[in-house]
Structure formats: C-alpha cells, structure tokens
Amino acid sequence: MIRNVLILTVNDLAIAFKNKTFLLILFIPLFVFVTLNLVDQAVVDAGKIRIGLLQQETLATEVMQNISAAEQLVEVTWLENPEEGNRLLKERQIDGVIIRNEEAADSLALIVLKMDSIQTIAIMQTFSALQKVAEGAGPDWITGINSLHEGGVQRETLPTWVLMLVLLIGFIILPSQVAEEKEKKLLLALLQTPINEAQWLIAKLLLGMLLIMTAVLFLHLLGQFGPVHLFDYVAILLAGSFCFSAFGVFLGFLCRNQASARTLGVIFYLPLLLPSAMSDVSQQLTAIAPLLPSYQLYRPLQSILLENASLTDMTFDWIYLIVLGSLMSYFSYLLMKRRWLM
Amino acid sequence: MQLVVENLAKLYDKTRGLAPTSFTVDKGELIAIVGHNGAGKSTLLKMLGSWIVPDDGTVTIGGIELRNRKSVVGKVGFIPEVPNLFDFFSVEYNLKLFARLSRAPMSRVEDILHEFNLQSFRRSKVLSLSKGLKQRVNIGRALLADPPILLLDEPTSGLDFEMTREIYRLLQAMHSVGKTIIFSSHRPEEIKGLATRIMVLHQSQLVFDGPPQEYFKSEIHQKLYAL
Numbered sequence: 056m057i058r059n060v061l062i063l064t065v066n067d068l069a070i071a072f073k074n075k076t077f078l079l080i081l082f083i084p085l086f087v088f089v090t091l092n093l094v095d096q097a098v099v100d101a102g103k104i105r106i107g108l109l110q111q112e113t114l115a116t117e118v119m120q121n122i123s124a125a126e127q128l129v130e131v132t133w134l135e136n137p138e139e140g141n142r143l144l145k146e147r148q149i150d151g152v153i154i155r156n157e158e159a160a161d162s163l164a165l166i167v168l169k170m171d172s173i174q175t176i177a178i179m180q181t182f183s184a185l186q187k188v189a190e191g192a193g194p195d196w197i198t199g200i201n202s203l204h205e206g207g208v209q210r211e212t213l214p215t216w217v218l219m220l221v222l223l224i225g226f227i228i229l230p231s232q233v234a235e236e237k238e239k240k241l242l243l244a245l246l247q248t249p250i251n252e253a254q255w256l257i258a259k260l261l262l263g264m265l266l267i268m269t270a271v272l273f274l275h276l277l278g279q280f281g282p283v284h285l286f287d288y289v290a291i292l293l294a295g296s297f298c299f300s301a302f303g304v305f306l307g308f309l310c311r312n313q314a315s316a317r318t319l320g321v322i323f324y325l326p327l328l329l330p331s332a333m334s335d336v337s338q339q340l341t342a343i344a345p346l347l348p349s350y351q352l353y354r355p356l357q358s359i360l361l362e363n364a365s366l367t368d369m370t371f372d373w374i375y376l377i378v379l380g381s382l383m384s385y386f387s388y389l390l391m392k393r394r395w396l397m
Numbered sequence: 398m399q400l401v402v403e404n405l406a407k408l409y410d411k412t413r414g415l416a417p418t419s420f421t422v423d424k425g426e427l428i429a430i431v432g433h434n435g436a437g438k439s440t441l442l443k444m445l446g447s448w449i450v451p452d453d454g455t456v457t458i459g460g461i462e463l464r465n466r467k468s469v470v471g472k473v474g475f476i477p478e479v480p481n482l483f484d485f486f487s488v489e490y491n492l493k494l495f496a497r498l499s500r501a502p503m504s505r506v507e508d509i510l511h512e513f514n515l516q517s518f519r520r521s522k523v524l525s526l527s528k529g530l531k532q533r534v535n536i537g538r539a540l541l542a543d544p545p546i547l548l549l550d551e552p553t554s555g556l557d558f559e560m561t562r563e564i565y566r567l568l569q570a571m572h573s574v575g576k577t578i579i580f581s582s583h584r585p586e587e588i589k590g591l592a593t594r595i596m597v598l599h600q601s602q603l604v605f606d607g608p609p610q611e612y613f614k615s616e617i618h619q620k621l622y623a624l
Binding site for chain 1: 446447448449450466467470471473474475477479481482483484495498499500538539542
C-alpha cells in the first residue's frame with residue numbers, strides 16, 4: 056500500500072512539474088519575500104517625513120525653529136499656494152501640508168492624502184515629539200487633520216478591490232478559458248466556420264470586459280459606492296478591462312493547457328496587484344508601482360473614486376491602457392494565425 | 398471540386414511530420430490514407446484542414462489557395478480523431494451553434510439529427526455520450542455547411558466493430574451523394590472494400606498512391622503489414 060501511495064505521489068509531483076505548478080511554489084515565496092523587504096525598508100525610510108509649508112503663511116516662531124532644527128527628520132518643501140500642495144500630495148512628492156488651523160488659535164492643521172496611512176502617523180508622531188522637546192507638556196501643535204481622499208476606509212480600499220476584480224478576470228479566468236478552447240480543439244472547430252481570428256478575439260475581449268463590468272457593478276451595488284464622475288469612471292474601467300482582457304487572452308495563447316494558464320496567470324496576477332495595492336504603505340513600492348501596467352489603472356481609479364478627479368487629468372493612463380491592450384490583441388492575433396500550440 | 402497538393406511539407410524532426418508531398422484529388426474520390434502511427438497521416442490531414450500551418454508547399458481547392466481562408470471556408474470539413482465539441486452543452490446546442498456560425502439554415506440541424514440517428518440524443522449533453530456517438534455528432538457538425546470535401550482523421554479509432562461499421566456506412570453514404578472524402582486509417586484491411594484510392598505514408602514519405610486492388614498486391618503492403 057505504501058509503495059502505491061509513493062508511486063502515485065511521485066506521479067502527482069511529475070504532473071505538477073509538467074503543469075508548471077512548481078513555478079508557483081518557487082515564485083510565490085520569492086515574491087512575498089521581495090515585497091515584504093520593500094515594505095520593511097519603507098518603514099525605515101518613513102523616519103524622515105516630507106512636509107509642505109505655504110510661503111505666504113507665517114507659522115509660530117517656535118514651530119519654525121524646531122522644524123529647522125529637525126532637518127534630519129523633516130524635509131520641507133516651500134509651496135506657492137495650497138493647490139501646489141494638493142498636487143504634490145497626489146503625486147506622492149510630499150507626505151503632508153502643514154497650515155495654520157483657522158478653527159483653533161495657535162495650532163496647526165495637517166492636510167494629507169489619506170487619513171489612515173503610515174505617512175500621517177509619521178507626521179503626527181514627529182510633530183508630537185518636536186512639541187514635547189520644545190514645550191515639555193501642553194497640547195499638540197497639530198489639532199486638525201484633513202484628507203484629500205473622500206470617504207472612509209471602505210471607500211479608501213475600493214480602488215484596490217476593483218483592481219483585484221479586473222486582474223482576477225483578466226489573468227485567472229480568461230487565460231484558462233482560452234487555453235481550454237485550445238486544448239479541446241474547440242477554437243480550431245470554430246475557425247472552420249466563416250468566423251475569422253479577429254472576430255473570435257473580439258468576442259473574447261468583449262467577454263472579459265462584460266465579466267469585469269458586471270463584477271464591478273455588483274460590487275458597487277453591494278457597497279453602494281457611487282462615483283462622482285460616472286462617465287469618467289466607466290470610461291477608465293472600460294479601458295482597463297480591455298487592456299487586461301487582451302493581456303489575459305494573450306497569456307492563454309502562450310499555454311498549451313488550463314493548468315499552465317492558471318499558473319502563468321497567478322505569476323502575473325500577484326505582482327500586478329500587490330505593488331499597486333500596497334504602494335501607499337511603502338515609498339519603494341511607490342517608486343516601482345508606476346512601472347507596472349496595473350498602476351495605470353489603479354491611479355486613475357484612486358483619483359476618480361477618492362480625489363474627485365476627471366478623465367482629462369489622466370490622458371496618459373487611458374491611452375497607455377488602450378495601446379497596451381491593442382498590442383496584446385495583435386500578438387494574440389499573430390499567434391492564432393500561426394496556430395500556436397493548437 | 399479538385400484538390401491539388403504541391404510540395405506540401407511539415408517536419409517536426411527528421412522522421413516525424415510530412416516530407417514534401419504532391420498529389421491531386423478529383424471530385425468524388427474516396428481516399429484512404431494508410432500508414433503506421435507517426436507516419437504523417439494526421440499531419441497531412443491537419444494541413445489540408447487548416448489546423449496546422451505548413452512549412453512549405455501549397456494546397457489549392459477548385460483553383461483557390463487554401464491560405465485564402467475567406468474563399469475556401471466551408472469547402473472543407475475536417476473531423477479530428479478526438480471529437481471536439483462543447484461538452485457541457487447538448488447535441489442540439491452544438492449543432493445549432495455551428496449552424497448559425499456557418500450560416501446554414503436551421504433545417505440542416507434537423508436533417509443531420511435525422512440522418513445520423515441522433516434525435517433521441519438531441520437534449521443529451523455531449524459529455525454523457527459514448528465515443529461513437531460523439532463521433533457521429535462531430536461528423537454531422539462538419540456536414541452542416543455541406544462542404545464538398547470531407548477530411549476524417551482516423552474516424553474509427555477507439556470504436557467497437559459495430560460503431561466502426563456504422564461510421565464506414567456513413568462515409569459510403571456521403572460518397573454516394575458526390576462528396577470527396579479523404580480519411581486516414583492504420584488498419585488497411587478494414588477499408589479494403591471502401592476506398593477508391595489508397596495513399597500510403599511511411600516515415601513522413603508518400604510511398605504508394607493507387608487503386609486498392611493494386612495496393613493489396615503490392616510489396617509495400619506486404620512489407621508494412623505482413624503478419
């Protein structure tokens with residue numbers, strides 16, 4: 056009996072090896088290790104906070120002296136106006152803007168991108184420490200915090216959930232379906248009818264886009280999250296779903312069977328999801344994330360859902376998504392023409 | 398409709414695939430391609446069915462190159478060895494889907510169900526059918542667009558005696574209505590009274606092309622299939 060179990064186990068391992076499952080076994084721990092290292096590194100970096108101060112606004116002398124004295128901890132950017140501060144915050148070039156608190160005399164207000172972020176905590180801790188050094192006891196200098204992102208934690212995490220749905224359908228569901236059609240020779244059967252490669256490809260892209268839009272709509276219905284700019288939101292979602300559906304179909308074409316397609320899908324899914332979703336908690340991930348195609352969808356989603364931005368502010372992002380999607384569709388078309396791995 | 402093959406080749410390695418091969422098939426012929434496993438039968442049929450892209454050579458159907466897919470689509474029906482149907486759907490769904498895509502009238506579906514004795518299975522999922530029944534549905538599907546040329550890759554592979562006879566009966570019926578049929582088999586004795594012409598492939602080469610009576614007397618048959 057033990058012998059049989061061993062033989063079967065070895066056979067299962069051989070199948071796992073053939074299906075490239077072993078790649079996942081190696082890839083996931085490696086990916087997690089690299090990501091965690093980047094996040095940990097970011098905590099050390101977070102020791103130095105980057106704040107913006109308005110040029111025309113005079114803060115208390117004691118505050119200014121302490122900020123100047125703490126140059127190892129605080130990096131100051133002088134701002135011409137509040138709009139510049141908002142822009143630099145959105146571009147992640149500064150962590151917060153310190154202004155006079157109009158509602159409480161002799162105290163400061165902090166403007167940040169997100170209320171619950173390590174940047175906000177770092178600024179609050181640093182200013183609290185500076186105040187303790189300067190005055191000993193007494194109330195904190197910062198008595199108010201305003202966030203550019205609207206809504207609570209649920210809304211804050213919404214762009215990540217939407218991105219997750221888009222990538223899940225694009226990289227897990229679609230490649231499997233394409234690989235299945237190839238594996239069972241269904242695609243070849245379809246191509247014996249008057250339909251051509253382009254029509255099949257368009258149908259697959261439409262399927263991906265439809266699944267994504269339905270999933271996102273369902274998410275919104277459940278959570279009752281209403282975007283402010285509906286047209287802009289739908290437009291960027293369509294561009295994103297087109298891009299990642301095309302990407303998924305292309306991945307499906309690179310695989311001979313469903314198991315390989317799933318493995319390859321996960322290998323793309325995780326790196327594209329996590330750095331974008333975690334970029335707010337790590338400056339290093341913030342630097343890497345823009346290099347990933349998923350970031351060109353994540354950023355506009357964040358801007359529209361949390362910062363009330365419109366599509367005109369993100370021309371590069373949607374053009375990028377459409378160009379990348381078109382390129383992937385073209386590659387798939389070429390592989391279909393060559394009857395690649397069919 | 399004449400099918401002309403000129404220097405058609407696809408080699409996976411030195412002995413696997415098909416070395417440059419030329420032949421002509423006239424309308425209404427019933428050709429059996431014979432050879433051992435790996436001789437190149439499936440490769441040849443798959444190239445004729447546009448399933449794989451040849452390394453070299455040309456195929457013309459009625460004077461139109463096979464590469465001109467738009468013009469030849471519907472002229473060739475290819476039936477693979479393993480039925481390729483949408484397993485989770487019914488027989489009727491599969492036939493109707495392909496009828497729509499082939500722009501064939503829906504009455505063709507009923508004709509095929511009747512012709513292939515599939516009426517009682519019309520609502521059965523393909524998944525639940527035996528291999529022989531699946532093969533019947535597969536052949537029926539290929540006939541929806543009424544192609545003048547039919548290619549069948551080992552249509553009786555894995556079928557029992559009764560089902561094999563049934564498939565050959567269907568081939569004869571299709572041949573009698575004027576269809577050009579090319580099918581492969583690695584059991585020449587089976588197709589003795591069926592084919593009007595036999596082509597033998599051996600190690601990627603076409604080594605015989607002629608009438609059955611000539612083939613069964615030939616040295617090649619003795620050499621390849623001597624017990």
